[in-house]
Amino acid sequence: MATINMLQAINQALDIAMAEDERVLCFGEDVGSFGGVFRATSHLQEKYGKARCFNTPLVEQGIVGFANGLAAQGSVPVAEIQFADYIFPAFDQIVNETAKFRYRSGDLFNVGGLTIRAPYGGGISGGHYHSQSPEAYFAHTPGIKIVVPRNPYEAKGLLLASIRDPDPVLFFEPKRLYRAAVGEVPEEDYQLPIGEAEVTKEGSDITLVGWGAQMEVIDKAVELAEKEGISCEVIDLRSILPWDEDTIAESVLKTGRLVITHEAPRTGGFAAEISAAIQERCFLYLESPIERVTGLDTPFPLTLEKEYLPDHLKILEAIRASVNF
Amino acid sequence: MTTTARTHQPEFLSGDEFSIPTYGVLAQDGSLYEGADEPDLDKAKALRIYHSMIVTRVLDERMLAAQRQGRLSFYMQCTGEEAAVIGSAAALDDDDMIMAQYREQGALAYRGFTFDEFMNQLFGNEMDYGKGRQMPIHYGSRKLHYMTISSPLATQIPQATGYAYGQKLAGEGLCTIVYFGEGAASEGDFHAALNMAAVHEAPVIFFCRNNGYAISTPSVEQFAADGVAPRAFGYRMHVIRVDGNDILAVYRATQRARELAVKDNKPVLIEAMTYRLAAHSSSDDPSGYRSRKEEEVWRDKDPIRRMRSWLEHKGWWDDDQEKSLQERLRAEVLETMKRAEKRPPPPLDSLVTDVYADVTPALQRQLDQLKWHIRRHPEAYPRGARSLDPVLASADNTDDQGGE
Numbered sequence: 227m228a229t230i231n232m233l234q235a236i237n238q239a240l241d242i243a244m245a246e247d248e249r250v251l252c253f254g255e256d257v258g259s260f261g262g263v264f265r266a267t268s269h270l271q272e273k274y275g276k277a278r279c280f281n282t283p284l285v286e287q288g289i290v291g292f293a294n295g296l297a298a299q300g301s302v303p304v305a306e307i308q309f310a311d312y313i314f315p316a317f318d319q320i321v322n323e324t325a326k327f328r329y330r331s332g333d334l335f336n337v338g339g340l341t342i343r344a345p346y347g348g349g350i351s352g353g354h355y356h357s358q359s360p361e362a363y364f365a366h367t368p369g370i371k372i373v374v375p376r377n378p379y380e381a382k383g384l385l386l387a388s389i390r391d392p393d394p395v396l397f398f399e400p401k402r403l404y405r406a407a408v409g410e411v412p413e414e415d416y417q418l419p420i421g422e423a424e425v426t427k428e429g430s431d432i433t434l435v436g437w438g439a440q441m442e443v444i445d446k447a448v449e450l451a452e453k454e455g456i457s458c459e460v461i462d463l464r465s466i467l468p469w470d471e472d473t474i475a476e477s478v479l480k481t482g483r484l485v486i487t488h489e490a491p492r493t494g495g496f497a498a499e500i501s502a503a504i505q506e507r508c509f510l511y512l513e514s515p516i517e518r519v520t521g522l523d524t525p526f527p528l529t530l531e532k533e534y535l536p537d538h539l540k541i542l543e544a545i546r547a548s549v550n551f
Numbered sequence: 552m553t554t555t556a557r558t559h560q561p562e563f564l565s566g567d568e569f570s571i572p573t574y575g576v577l578a579q580d581g582s583l584y585e586g587a588d589e590p591d592l593d594k595a596k597a598l599r600i601y602h603s604m605i606v607t608r609v610l611d612e613r614m615l616a617a618q619r620q621g622r623l624s625f626y627m628q629c630t631g632e633e634a635a636v637i638g639s640a641a642a643l644d645d646d647d648m649i650m651a652q653y654r655e656q657g658a659l660a661y662r663g664f665t666f667d668e669f670m671n672q673l674f675g676n677e678m679d680y681g682k683g684r685q686m687p688i689h690y691g692s693r694k695l696h697y698m699t700i701s702s703p704l705a706t707q708i709p710q711a712t713g714y715a716y717g718q719k720l721a722g723e724g725l726c727t728i729v730y731f732g733e734g735a736a737s738e739g740d741f742h743a744a745l746n747m748a749a750v751h752e753a754p755v756i757f758f759c760r761n762n763g764y765a766i767s768t769p770s771v772e773q774f775a776a777d778g779v780a781p782r783a784f785g786y787r788m789h790v791i792r793v794d795g796n797d798i799l800a801v802y803r804a805t806q807r808a809r810e811l812a813v814k815d816n817k818p819v820l821i822e823a824m825t826y827r828l829a830a831h832s833s834s835d836d837p838s839g840y841r842s843r844k845e846e847e848v849w850r851d852k853d854p855i856r857r858m859r860s861w862l863e864h865k866g867w868w869d870d871d872q873e874k875s876l877q878e879r880l881r882a883e884v885l886e887t888m889k890r891a892e893k894r895p896p897p898p899l900d901s902l903v904t905d906v907y908a909d910v911t912p913a914l915q916r917q918l919d920q921l922k923w924h925i926r927r928h929p930e931a932y933p934r935g936a937r938s939l940d941p942v943l944a945s946a947d948n949t950d951d952q953g954g955e
Contacts, residue, residue: 251720277720283750288743291709295727298698298710299648299717315739322703323710329905331691331699332682338908368906392908421911468911 227410232403235378235411236266236343239385240304242415244274247302249339250389252279254289254306263308264345264404290316290342294323297337297394304389310346310398311358324394325369340394341385345401346374347439347489348535354526359438359490361466364396365499371395371420372466376441378409383418384464391420400439407442423470425477429459432483432548434541435474435500437463440487446538451545458545466496474500475507482513483548487536492520514551517544570777571792573824576799579852581860583799590803594867600641600798601862602876603661604633604855609880610656610669611829614687617888618833623673625687629657631796631828634854635760637661638801639728639821643809648714648727650698650707653688654760654827655730662695666883670891682905683897705731705738708757712748712818715755719816726754726812728805733822734765736779748818749786756808757820760795762827767840780822788818795823796854799861826852898938899925 230238243250252267258281261268271279282289286307293305307313313320320342328336348357361372371393375381381399388395400407426441427448436444441462448458459477463469478484484504486497497518505516519536527534576587583589592600611628618626629636632654640649640658649658656669668680672690675683680691681699691699698714701707711729718725735741736759748755759779763770776782783790789811793800801823808819826849830837837846862868899922903914910918922939929936 280751283743283746285739285743285746287739288709288712288747291706291740291743292713292716292747295650295710295713295715296717297713299714299721301717301720303713318703319706319709319740323701323706326701327699328908330681330685330689330701332680332684333905334680334691334693335699336908371907468907468913471913 227412229408230378230411231405232375232378232381232399232407233264233266233405235382236385236399237268237270238411238413239382239389240267240270241273243302243304243386243389244270244278246415248278249300250278250302250304251296252304252306253282255282255284255308257281257306262306264401266343266399267306286312286315287319290319290324293340293342294319294327294337297340298327298335300339302339302389304341304343307342307344309356310344310360311355313342313344313360317363320364320370320396321367325367327369329369337394338392341388341397342395343385343397343399345404346398347400347402348526348531349402349439351528351531353528357526357531359398359488359521361398362490362494362496365467365496369394370467372398373420373464374398374400374438374466375464376400376438376462377403377407378411380418380462380464382411383416384420386415387417387420390417395420398438402439403442418464421465421468421470423464423473424462425459425473426462427458427460429457429481431457431481432485432545433459433461433474433477433481434485434487434545435461435463436487437466440489440536443536443538444487444541447541447545450538450542454546456545456549469500471503471507474504478504478508479511482511484512485517485519485541485544485548487519487541489521489535491523492518493523495520514548517548519544566776566781569781571780571790573792573794574800574804575794575797576803577797577857577861579857579860581857581864590799590806592799592802594865596641597862597865597867600637600661600802601858601868603637603657604858605876606660606880607633607637607657608855609877609884610660610666613881613884613888614673615829615833622892623687626673626833627654627688627831628829629654631849631854632760632762632825633657634798634858635758635795635801635823635825636730638798639756639758639805639823642802642805643728644725646696647725647809648696648698648711648718650711650714650727650729651700652704652707652731652735653700653702654732656688656690658730659690659692659695659697662692662697664690664692664695664697666887667891668692670887671894674891674894675896676891676894677897678891678894679897682901705735705740707731708735708740708744709747711755711757712744712751712753715748715753715812715818716751719752719754724813726756726809728756728758730758730760732765733759733761733770733779734768734773736782737773745782745786745788745818745820749788752816753818754812754816755818756805756812757818758805759820759822760825761822762795762825764827764831764837764841766831766835767837769841778822778824780820783820788820790820790822792822792824795825796852796857798854798858825854828853895937896934899935
């Protein structure tokens with residue numbers, strides 16, 4: 227198996243999908259011959275032509291509106307929004323159109339073929355318009371799926387699954403890991419399940435839940451906690467919508483403790499939803515209050531980014547607080 | 552890319568002196584303007600168009616009355632814009648995609664949507680293709696290539712560009728027409744759609760019904776320019792302005808637009824100058840913002856009367872035919888309305904289907920919980936309770952004497 231980074235894994239997934247099905251199209255700002263500002267779409271235009279891989283004008287609502295129409299027609303668009311921070315001009319097209327197409331038409335029409343890719347998250351000295359994690363805004367909208375991969379292997383398998391999924395998918399890529407995350411990835415075609423969380427490490431004292439770039443941070447915290455004799459179970463949620471309540475509940479019934487972490491601001495963040503749902507299902511089994519380790523309720527800062535982000539030390543303290551409650 | 556001539560004085564250009572002419576063929580008395588050519592429109596097609604106009608008007612009159620009687624929650628009329636909508640739809644291939652805004656029931660009638668199909672959607676019953684999820688008038692038909700209506704304004708315009716681009720790649724020789732009002736043309740989606748269509752050469756016809764008002768806002772408060780048409784130049788797109796109440800002009804212009812779109816992959820903008828004779832919707836009262844006198848001026852330009860005069864000139868239509876068609880359609884509307892009203896609502900399970908391709912575990916849990924609750928309080932949720940109780944449900948069906 228070759229060792230590649232996350233961008234190469236994403237590029238491989240797009241390449242496989244385009245080679246297999248000529249209805250698959252990749253487009254967005256700078257996606258064409260340049261290959262995207264991060265190079266996720268490198269060489270795709272050379273291979274598949276300008277009709278199937280192209281630059282769009284700089285208009286996010288247009289990109290997603292266009293993609294909705296294409297998907298309704300029967301094509302399989304993979305639209306790129308250059309940064310998740312710039313997805314908001316397309317918010318109406320996503321929440322009012324993409325998400326509701328099938329429901330409002332009684333399944334006469336749907337845009338299930340659509341995948342929207344967007345790099346998200348901090349840790350790249352990007353300031354607040356290149357660092358946001360907007361998944362919770364979309365998590366309130368039934369009808370779309372939201373997927374976040376944690377490493378190159380997951381990115382390839384989940385992206386292929388997203389492109390072939392019968393529902394529209396928002397695919398948020400942790401851009402801090404684009405080149406930083408390297409791992410073994412099979413060259414062939416494979417898919418990972420959407421809607422199923424993965425227990426990446428088993429343990430007995432406390433459950434830790436995260437997604438995307440936070441998984442690496444959780445692993446660091448767990449290493450420190452285990453040195454203190456605390457046995458940690460780690461879960462990668464993978465899909466924010468629909469989310470796998472059962473896997474987390476099962477784990478919490480066993481450990482009695484839960485820490486959830488995300489980069490986005492705390493209020494209305496997705497950790498709040500997980501926390502509420504698990505409290506409903508596991509109330510009598512909880513040994514301590516569910517802890518959240520998140521960004522602050524502020525816009526994302528530039529200079530004090532390290533202080534703002536939920537890092538391994540903040541997670542370690544949450545683990546200690548939970549265990550010593 | 553064209554090269555620009557140089558100038559050495561700071562001369563500003565302005566759209567003030569600029570105006571686009573209006574293409575017209577048919578005068579109000581049913582005669583042709585001097586110098587205008589009659590389009591190639593045979594008797595059968597002309598009568599199909601006229602029939603669809605009468606269907607649309609009869610439906611509109613009857614359903615507005617039904618709304619006033621409290622039988623229907625909401626309605627929107629096409630009145631005054633029948634020529635613009637039906638004339639353009641008639642110039643297309645029946646397999647071309649229509650993406651409408653919400654006032655284009657005439658196009659659907661032309662394609663053959665039946666009164667039963669209209670009524671089932673309007674009453675949101677179990678036969679409604681949309682399964683009772685949207686307000687009345689949000690029709691859709693896969694069979695007739697009519698995309699289900701979405702309430703948010705202008706969102707269908709960039710979707711039409713994408714749909715048309717897909718049609719081009721598929722090599723079907725088809726195009727998409729997208730309807731919208733002059734108000735919707737103020738939304739960012741309009742710009743996004745035209746710009747992307749021009750850049751990517753999508754076979755799409757942007758059809759603006761400039762009917763003078765966006766709810767109560769007159770077009771003079773909507774834009775400072777000479778209508779919507781001049782914007783096409785900014786995108787380097789073909790454009791034509793037509794008299795939207797002139798069936799022959801609309802038909803011919805759209806025919807030509809379709810050739811440009813399908814044969815040359817050139818998107819086209821058509822601005823049809825018309826007038827919304829009715830209110831914006833059944834919830835609106837135009838007497839609050841425009842004069843009776845203004846409406847009268849436009850009532851004299853009624854597109855249906857104009858077409859009828861032309862048909863009579865040709866010897867294709869007369870008073871007797873008109874009377875019998877009107878009577879037949881009025882009776883049919885009433886009959887189908889009664890039938891649709893009696894049909895039960897969609898089953899309770901349809902609350903959670905079609906959100907995703909498959910019902911998710913979370914949605915299934917929520918539905919199960921809802922059913923448990925309804926069984927405890929059936930009197931508070933009569934519709935849901937009926938669909939849970941097979942005895943009550945079958946009583947509903949025996950009550951229904953209609954059937955398709």
